Amino acid sequence: MITACVGVDSSLLLEPARELLFPLPGDTTERPRCCLTLTNLSPLNDVVFRVRTRNPDAFTVRPTHGLLTPGTSAQVVITAAMKTCDRLGAMDPRDLMTRQSSELFLVQSVEREAPTLERLDASHSALRAFWKKVERDFMTENKMVCRFAAGTVNEERHKLSRNPEEREAKDGFMIEVANISRDKYAxxxxxxxxxxxxxxxxxxxxxxxxxxxxxxxxxxxxxxRSYCDSDTLESSNVQSMKNVSTSSSTDQSPESVVGSNTNSSYRYSDSDESVFTIGPTPVPTVIGGDESDDDVANRSVSNTRGDSAVIVVSADRMDTVDFTNPKLSFFI
Structure with a gap:
């Protein structure tokens, strides 16, 4: 089963890929809804998107337009209207599971070269005006079909329970560390x-x-429950990480990485935010025996404890971190 997709010549990742699944709630006062996650995979360019529906009276889409800067994501919430709920309630649940709805959604996107173009206003009116000027040849389009399902909403409620002991945690982070030269850091x-x-x-x-x-x-x-026997829910703590060490690399250009190895201890705390403290550590020099690597070796010799920095990427941002500061910490 395909859970995510990227269009041809596009940097926009769609989750889910092709099908929007609407779980039908047991309570008739609730309306079925589905979330579509859009992510800009481009490291340089902005992505402008809009979500259109064939039948705007049957569904509400929020937001319909958006601007994604490099590496960011947005969630589009699609909710069925009350008349759609009445129509679905009159149908056999078995038909809902086996039959694909005739409703279609169209996700259109345009990639903008941010360095060469002036910054685009992210307001709703500005984005609507932008789409009026876009030629169809420059758009990337993805069609999304709908499917309604009964009997799954209780499982979703269990996953999103406010009780952390019952909730299935699917959140996670990835940290990548690599060395760069002191000149590049400056x-x-x-x-x-x-x-x-x-x-x-x-x-x-x-x-x-x-x-x-x-x-x-x-x-x-x-x-x-340590505070006055209250049932306060403590915020989630990032676990299962003790050490992160950078691996060796070689200079391939004036802006490429400098070869070295570093070991640093990241300690997690139980505060409201997960804090990782980076202590200063000496950077051992790695010098190859090949005479053709003399330039790399000379630069590695100069890469001492006070001449190293790393790039750290968290779930939603990028930072440069200087290891020479003994009190340095950063927040996720």
Missing amino acids: ILLKLDERKRTREISSLWSLMSRSDRQSTMLSVKFKMD
């Missing part, structure tokens, strides 16, 4: 936030998978 600090994010994204595209150290973090929910 250049990044001089850029504004938008340009720095774009430059870091470009830097990652130059790094091979072997030059990165990736760690997946799972999320565990727990109850904390």
Whole structure:
């Protein structure tokens, strides 16, 4: 079963890929709804999207238009109207499970080269005006079909229960660490936030998978009744991570990574936010025996404890982190 897809010549990831499943609630006062997640996979360009329905009287779509900057996501909530619920209630539940609805949704997107074009206003009126000027040849279109299902809403409620002991945690984070040169780090600090994010994204595209150290973090929910015997739910804590170490790499260009190995301890806490504290550590020098790598070796020798920095990518942002600060910490 395909759960996500990206269109041809597009950077927009759709989850789900082709089919929108609407669970029918047992309570007649509730309306079926479904969430469509859109993610911009481009490291450089913005993606403008809109979601259209064949029958606007049967469904409400929020939001209908949106702007996704590089690496960001948005959720589109599609809700069935009351007259649609009445029509579905008169049908045999077995027919709902086996028959595909005639309702269709169309997701249209356009990729904008952010560095060369002026910044687009993300307001609803500005985006509607933008789409009036877009030629159809430049659009990417994805058609979504609908299916209604009975008897699944109780399972969804269990997964989204407010009790963390009953809830199935599907959240997670991935942290990737790699070394960059001190000169490149200094250049990044001089850029504004938008340009720095774009430059870091470009830097990652130059790094091979072997030059990165990736760690997946799972999320565990727990109850904390230590405060006056209350049933306050403590926020989720990121678990299952003790150490992250960077792997060796070689210079391939003036902006590529510098070879070194680093071991750093990330400690998780039980505060309202998960805090990872990075302590300073010496960077051992790795020098190859091949004479053709003299330039790499010389640069590695100069990459001492005070001459290293890393890039850290969390679930929704990118940052450069300087290891020379003993009190440095960052938040996810």
